[in-house]
Amino acid sequence: MELLERFAAGDPEAFEALFRGYQKEVYAWIVRIVRDHGIAEDLTVETFWRIYRSRARFDAAGNFRAWARRISTNVALDYLRHSRRETELPEDLPSANAGDPAVRREARERIKEAFQELPAKYRLVATLALIEEQPYNDIAEAAGISAALVKVRVFRAVRMLRKKLNSLGVEANAK
């Protein structure tokens, strides 16, 4: 019997083999989203826990990598939803391109905060598309949505971020 068939049938050794084979890949994907090694480790374990629980629903003829990535994206998204910061942003914000390093640092902090204020589903696609520069198709597959919807969410995330930064007085023109 093939490894995936054994896994779907509940063989613990098959699960261990899959875990060892895919833990690095799952972790690397999650850490790109949550950007914290410790949290990414916990979420990797949580991902495999969900994989293990839903093994009976897994089609042994299917693509385990894609399935694991989808689940890991959902786990990371759940984390982003619950960890969303509700802090108020300060009124006076400098330009990210100002000459003074201290001012630039301050501006970068405010941009980070504004980014973390985005709703989780927008932060997910914006992180992967704009910061990590992952292809839209890969993001779409991982998030279980169409590439067109990824594009829409990136556009909306940019618009929300621009609006937020403008209202805070950060110049959003990078040079």
Add this chain to the structure above:
Amino acid sequence: MSNEESNKEMKELLKQAIAPAKDTELRRDLWPQMLRKLKEQPAPVVSVPWLDWALAAILGAVLVFFPGSIPTLLYHL
């Protein structure tokens, strides 16, 4: 400004503030942690709440005693 330009501009701005994750290497084997979790939380047994059983019983009784209601029920499904 086009969407592409807008995205590019925001991408640059974001990258100044949030660098792409460079170190995505897993630093340790997580299997021991996974094993602990498996031991602590065995896979849940699927259980049906008593209210669901009660509703199913009521529905079953209605269908047995009033078979004329079956087409109506099917119509509303």
